Amino acid sequence: MTYIAKPKLHHPSLQPNALGFTRRDYEGRISTLCAGCGHDSISAAIVQACYELSIEPHRVAKMSGIGCSSKTPDYFLGQAHGFNSVHGRMPSVLTGAAMANRDLIYLGVSGDGDSASIGLGQFAHALRRGVNMVYICENNGVYGLTKGQFSATADAGAKSKSGEVHVDSAIDLISMALLLGASYVARSFSGDKKQLVPLIMGAIRHKGAAILDVISPCVTFNNHAGSTKSFDYVREHDEAVNAVDFVPARKEITADYEPGTTELVRQHDGSYLKLAKLRPDYDPSNRIAALAYLQEHQAQGELVTGLIYVAPEAADLHDHLGTADTPLNTLTEKELCPGAKALEVVNGEYR
Amino acid sequence: MRAITGPLAATNDFVVKFANINGSGSASANELFARSILRMGVPVASRNIFPSNIQGLPTWYEVRVSGEGWLGRRGGVDFMVALNPQTFDKDMASIEPGGYLLYDSTKPIPPEKFRPDITVLPIPLTEICNKAYADPRQRQLFKNIVYVGAMTSLLGMDLEAVKWLIAEQFESKPKLLAPNIQALGFGYEYARDRLKDRCKLKVKRQDKVGERIFIQGNNAAALGCVWAGATVCAWYPITPSTSLAENYNRHASRFRIDPVSKKKNFAFLQAEDEIAAIGMVVGASWNGARAFTATSGPGISLMSEIFGFAYYAEVPAVVFDVQRGGPSTGMPTRTQQSDLLLAAYASHGDTKHVLLFPEDPHECFDFAAAAFDLAERLQTPVFVMMDLDIGMNDWLVEPLSWDDTRRYDRGKVLSAEELEAGKTFGRYIDVDGDAVPYRTIPGTHPSQGAYFTRGSSHDAYARYSEEGATYVAGMQRLLRKFETAKSLVPKPAAREAKEKARFGVIYYGSTAVAMNEAVAVLEQKGLPLDLMRVRAFPFNDDVEAFIAAHEQVFVVEQNRDAQLMKLMVGECAIDPAKFLPILHFDGTPITARFIIKEIAARAGLAEAEAQEAAQ
Structure with missing residues (x-):
């Protein structure tokens, strides 16, 4: 048996959240990833974000594809249903699940192989449909499970562990997401929990398609000199545009921010994103400017992180489809079956 | 061979085929023709044979008129409405001896170009429409209604029934009603006045459609x-x-x-x-x-x-x-x-x-x-x-029906109450011995019933496992679940011949309508056949028993490789030599004549008898 159940020991000092859950209630099984893997930090950030938002764990559906990152939903929110689908197809499975029940939180976890290569099509279409989800791409630029081949997000010029130099252009999922109409677009770094946790919280509370591209170095195959997705490289080139703080709907917004350097974004559910402007010239509500900014800084070798774009009142898939408010999976025969009499009327129309 | 004794004569038993150009608006006119016959209480079977194309390629619409109620394709054409120059020669060649050909005689074709053994019915469709309409689109579209009008007269159909249908069709567009009725009249009157008594195929009002729907x-x-x-x-x-x-x-x-x-x-x-x-x-x-x-x-x-x-x-x-x-x-x-x-x-x-x-x-x-x-x-x-x-x-x-007392079978899904009551939940545990486990729906219960769905090998609790024994147990259970399926899927429909039959016939899907007709004809010719229409896979035990009970079994299919036969060979304990595949796969729906000819020949009916049976 290669899974290991985590012992449920509650330390008395663990603080319960508004629902009475402690952080441990948001954990899952023990990770089987390599020690030091960036993905485990992201799992920890998800745990933290859900704990802080006082989400009922079972109201989350954890969806993933195939790859190291896609294994991680087993390692957090043990009381939530998980769906480890097939390679590159998480977005469609998530979309279907979201169609069936609009009331759960859909958390999709994928990797760069899963999202940028085999699943690029599904990645694109889920975003352009505005599926109400948090889509986290744990991006390390390599195929870990098959031992270190380049992925499509690897930068041209990056060097593999075996010394091979990558020549193809990199796919930038964040630029793509902006073009495709995603309404919450963020990039972060697995080593920057302070930035990542509030970004995940904001994404969970966002209505519409939220995408987080999280650079997550592969300690085994992509953390050497010459890699552009190593801990050292990312730390050196990270250019945060803002520092995000998440303020839940029930907390009063007080004037503890300096106008001009801090920006408040009110989300659909009444919560706020408090953005400390690290780059005063950056405006996260302007999709076109965001795209240009990203391109300019990427050309200079800078990795732009933070909340890159947000449209707080975006429409989502259910708005587009016109589905009723009651989740489809709770409808009963009474609402669903038109019955024998109605069928008689239909028969009459085909005589 | 049927003796040629002049023009074919039949009432409520013939095949009409329309040869058109795709995108010319013929489809709705042809459908109007078929529905008009239905309104006269006479069963029809229509088949649209169309190209993968929006405009320009050949398309056909076949209408089988059958007072007897045969709803498959018969094979052969008695009356060809040949309106596509691209396929004209082939279309003419496909007409039965003694059959009829209607064509647009605006540019008359010299008589020697026609087969001598058919009746030619010339109607100047283009000329009629060019005279009546100025708009080029109308000239084209109304040609279709004009030939339906002509057919109405030639086949002795009820003009009022056709008009009634047109009125229904244009209920929401009353502006189009009058011109359509007028076009219908042009064709009807032309045929009535110029082609009187030339066609001996007739539609006669019956009461054979009943409550059925189309x-x-x-x-x-x-x-x-x-x-x-x-x-x-x-x-x-x-x-x-x-x-x-x-x-x-x-x-x-x-x-x-x-x-x-x-x-x-x-x-x-x-x-x-x-x-x-x-x-x-x-x-x-x-x-x-x-x-x-x-x-x-x-x-x-x-x-x-x-x-x-x-x-x-x-x-x-x-x-x-x-x-x-x-x-x-x-x-x-x-x-x-x-x-x-x-x-x-x-x-x-x-x-x-x-x-x-x-x-x-x-x-x-x-x-x-x-x-x-x-x-x-x-x-x-x-x-x-x-x-x-x-x-x-x-x-x-038959009309579609629904029983209001019927309840959906939502299967084995545990509710929050059941989980609360302490039912042990393991996603893949065979609790009831039918190899079907219980499942839970996400979001049901705060602390029970969550599991991790995965395509990787898993144990009874949906946990990842690469243990050989665990994997094998799961795969064996799936096989047992397939056994459970046998008792739940629709059973085959069997029909025994009146006399003891050496041969059985297995068929399925859309083949049934042609098969029904073929077996009636073959029995008349002295070849009794037991029938089994397979309605599902996995096959239930009746299928194996049926095969075992016959010396040989024809398997009639619409593919090249006898796929159902192979499925039966692979899944049932049967000697493959028992099967005689009858395969039709040119892309058109199988015909009764094809089945009759193939079975008759392979069952050893004398050649002459087989030929005759197929006519």
């Missing part, structure tokens, strides 16, 4: 999905399945609107491809909705990986495969039953899937509803194996 299988299946409570349809356009999804949307938009909010109690989504479509279906089904997709062979190929996932992780899914001619792009607008093996074992690894074979649109409705019950009861994909012939042609069938 409907396409795709439409009936879509209605079945609405009545069965399907709430999610994810699909990708592909001929010949597209109208199934589109009809679902149309019917659901009518019957599934929340009375208060006026919003939809269903979700209809056109996916980016078939892979995404089946991914959505599986996601929605996993989350407790009844979900389906409609596709054709190429879509089944693309969806295969996810079928394997759904089989192994045990997620329900309903898939309509409206089969067309394969392999590859094949013949997208022609019919075949050539996806059986693909669907039965879709995906890598050891998999087996439940297949249903509806014989007509009526059964498409019933099997659509059954498919959702089966998929949820068995927690596995269920394929409704239709074909273009059933899906896209109007068939005369």
Whole structure:
């Protein structure tokens, strides 16, 4: 048996959240990833974000594809249903699940192989449909499970562990997401929990398609000199545009921010994103400017992180489809079956 | 050979074929012709034989008029309406000796160009329309109504019945009514005055249609999905399945609107491809909705990986495969039953899937509803194996029916109360001994019933496991679950011959209508046959018993490789030498004459008898 159940020991000092859950209630099984893997930090950030938002764990559906990152939903929110689908197809499975029940939180976890290569099509279409989800791409630029081949997000010029130099252009999922109409677009770094946790919280509370591209170095195959997705490289080139703080709907917004350097974004559910402007010239509500900014800084070798774009009142898939408010999976025969009499009327129309 | 004794004469028993150019507006006129005959109480079977094209390529519409009620294709053409110069020679050649040919004589064809053994009925369609209409589009469109008018007179049909139908058709566009009636009159009067008594094929009012309806299988299946409570349809356009999804949307938009909010109690989504479509279906089904997709062979190929996932992780899914001619792009607008093996074992690894074979649109409705019950009861994909012939042609069938006391079988789903009551939950534990485990729907209970759905090897608690014994136990249980399926799927329909029969015949799907006619003729010729119409895979034990009870068994199919036969050889304990495959796979629906000829010859009927039987 290669899974290991985590012992449920509650330390008395663990603080319960508004629902009475402690952080441990948001954990899952023990990770089987390599020690030091960036993905485990992201799992920890998800745990933290859900704990802080006082989400009922079972109201989350954890969806993933195939790859190291896609294994991680087993390692957090043990009381939530998980769906480890097939390679590159998480977005469609998530979309279907979201169609069936609009009331759960859909958390999709994928990797760069899963999202940028085999699943690029599904990645694109889920975003352009505005599926109400948090889509986290744990991006390390390599195929870990098959031992270190380049992925499509690897930068041209990056060097593999075996010394091979990558020549193809990199796919930038964040630029793509902006073009495709995603309404919450963020990039972060697995080593920057302070930035990542509030970004995940904001994404969970966002209505519409939220995408987080999280650079997550592969300690085994992509953390050497010459890699552009190593801990050292990312730390050196990270250019945060803002520092995000998440303020839940029930907390009063007080004037503890300096106008001009801090920006408040009110989300659909009444919560706020408090953005400390690290780059005063950056405006996260302007999709076109965001795209240009990203391109300019990427050309200079800078990795732009933070909340890159947000449209707080975006429409989502259910708005587009016109589905009723009651989740489809709770409808009963009474609402669903038109019955024998109605069928008689239909028969009459085909005589 | 039938002796040639002059022009064919028949009442309510002949075949008319319209040879048109695609995109010329002929389809609705031809359908009007068929429906008019139905309104006279005479059964018809119509087949649209169309190209994968929007405009310009040849298209045909065949109408079998059968007072006896035979609804399959007979084979052969008695009356050809030849309006396509591209195919004129071939169309003329296909007419039965003594048959009729109607053509547009605006530019007369010299008499020596026609076969001497047929009756030619010249009507200057273009001239009539050019005289009556100035608009080029109208000149073209009304030509179709003019020939329907002429046919009405030639076949002695009820002019009022045709007018009545036109009035119904243009109820919402009254402006178009008068010109259509006028065009009908032009043709009717021309034939009445100039071609009087030239045609000895007649339609005579009968009372043989009754309560039956005239409907396409795709439409009936879509209605079945609405009545069965399907709430999610994810699909990708592909001929010949597209109208199934589109009809679902149309019917659901009518019957599934929340009375208060006026919003939809269903979700209809056109996916980016078939892979995404089946991914959505599986996601929605996993989350407790009844979900389906409609596709054709190429879509089944693309969806295969996810079928394997759904089989192994045990997620329900309903898939309509409206089969067309394969392999590859094949013949997208022609019919075949050539996806059986693909669907039965879709995906890598050891998999087996439940297949249903509806014989007509009526059964498409019933099997659509059954498919959702089966998929949820068995927690596995269920394929409704239709074909273009059933899906896209109007068939005369018994009215659709629904029993209001019927309840959906939502299968083994644990509720929050059941979980609360302390029922032990392990996603893949065989609690009841039928190899079907219990499942939970996400979000049901705060602390119980969560599990991790995965396509990787798992134990009874859905935990990852690479233990050989654990894997084997899971795979063996799936095999036992397939045994359970045998008792739940529709049983085969059997019919014994009056006399003891040496031969049995196994067939399925759209072949049934032609088979019914063929067996009646063969029995008349002294060849009794026992019949078994297979309605599902896995085969229940009756199929094996039927095969065992006969010296030899014909298996009649519409594919090259005898796919059902192979499935039976692989899945039943039978000597393959018992089977005699009868295979029709040119893309057109199988005909009664084809079956008669093939079975007669192989059953050893004398050549002369076989020839005669086939006429």
